[in-house]
Amino acid sequence: MPSLPLKVQVSIxxxxxxxxxxxQTTLxxxxxxxxxxxxxxxxWHLLITxxxxxxxxxxxxVVVxxxxxxxxxxxxxxxxxxSANEEWTEKVLDKIKYGRLRLFLEVSASNSASSSWSEQRNGFIVSLPKEKVIQPAELFPVFRGKLLTSFEDDKKPHLARRGAADASVGLGAADEWADVEMDAKTGKPQVVEQPSNLSAPAKPKxxxxxxxxxxxxxxxxxLRxxxxxxxxxxxxxxxxxxxHSPSLKxxxxxLERWCRINHHDTTEPPAVQVVLCQSAFGLGEVFDKLVLSTKETRYTTKFQVTTPMIVAMVEGVLGYELVSTQGTWSxxxxxxxKIL
Structure with a gap:
């Protein structure tokens, strides 16, 4: 990691x-x-960059x-x-794990400051505006509003479950795997139907x-x-x-949404541990590895991690094409x- 300029170190x-x-008094x-x-x-070195x-x-x-x-x-x-925010306060306290509230600093893709909650990183993310801030105190109402809406996504289902009525209809064109659209700025995915006759534009050399x-x-x-x-x-x-971080997310x-509970274990953990790994590069919520594993106990044989379902999602839902199966599937x- 590059060393920080002396003026920055002194200001910190x-x-x-x-x-x-x-x-520190406020904290x-x-x-x-x-x-x-x-x-x-x-x-600091990433924020400065x-x-x-x-x-x-x-x-x-640093002062800003x-x-x-x-x-x-x-x-x-x-x-x-x-006291008017008692219910919201309970949500904040429920989210805190290991006796520590974590806070991450990022830089927004726009000139607007923001704040959000990250389940993967288990902490609040403060996004600094991509412009010069003259009076940081003026961001107080912005942060207040964003904090109050931090957990609204918890109420929204990410992917709808196919019902029994849909399953009995049969696999027509409308029942085939949907494609996925991503917001290139936020990286949030959404499953949508996409025509199959569209060809990809030629990529310039x-x-x-x-x-x-x-x-x-x-x-x-x-994201490109x-x-x-x-x-x-x-x-x-x-x-x-x-x-592509949003694909992993x-x-x-x-998989977390539809994972069974291992009732053969007295602690009743998920049958498969789903762990997203934060990338060592970049500034923001970037993931470069997803690990699916079973707990090593005498009940391990009850559940196994298999590849066909993952391959079906990678190809059928995310639209990736198989390149090689020589040891590693590429x-x-x-x-x-598409941008939403």
Whole structure:
């Protein structure tokens, strides 16, 4: 990891980490109210890279980020302290695991600040606007509104289950596997019907090697095709590696939704553990590996992880094409997912 400029290090010490400074004082108050630790470790070098053009003075950049996080923490504190939000407060407390509320800093794809809850990362995500912020305190009402709607997605079903009536009709054209559309900005998937007679446009050949500085962040770059997916089959574990994070996220959400409970184990865990792995590159919620495994106990033989269902989803739902089965199953998709 590249070292931070001296001015940034000094500003982090004097503004972000200062024990009696405004931010740490606000965070301490939030921790006392929650009864849980608030944990946040900014990826400073990635944030600076993403917002470099807007903050020539890197010391001021740290001051702005500190102010934005303080505005977010104040918003959360006031919401939790308001008895009118009792039901919402219970949801926040239910989401906290291992006695720690986690907070992640990202950069928005637009000039708007935002806040959301991530089930995969088990924490709140604060998205800084992709522009220069003059008064971080002005983001207070924005964060407040976004915090109140953080858990609304919990009420929405991601994928509808096919009913008995649909199953009895037979497999006509309307009953075939649907395709998937993705929002290139948010990476959120949606299953839709897509005509099968559309051909992919020709992809231009790369003639010149670009500079690293000219390329977008990995969480934006890899939303472009071609998408590559590798399947590593096994008896007790299957690994799926993919360059397209939303594809993995959809697979994980679907499999978790329909996974049985292992009642042969007294702790009643899921029959298959579904684990999304955060990528080491980029700034944001980027996944590059999905691991499906069975718990190693004497009841392991009751459930196994098999590949045909995964292959059917990769090809039939996500539209990837099989390239090779030499040890590792390799898939590729050249057509870009549509923007919703």
């Amino acid at each position: 010490r004097d503004h972000w980490a200062k024990e009696d400074g405004p931010l 301490k108050g939030l921790q006392e109210l929650l009864g849980h630790e608030v944990h946040i470790e900014p990826e 993403a917002l470099d053009e807007f903050y020539p003075d890197k010391a001021n950049f 980020v500190t102010g934005c996080v303080q505005a977010w923490a104040k918003s959360l504190t006031e919401l939790l302290d308001d 790369v003639e010149f090697l670009p500079s690293a500085a000219s390329l977008p962040r990995p969480d934006e770059l890899f 095709p071609p998408y590559h997916l590798s399947l590593f089959p096994g008896h007790a574990e299957i690994q799926i590696h993919c360059s 959809l697979l994980a959400e679907y 898939f590729r998709r050249d057509t870009e997912f």
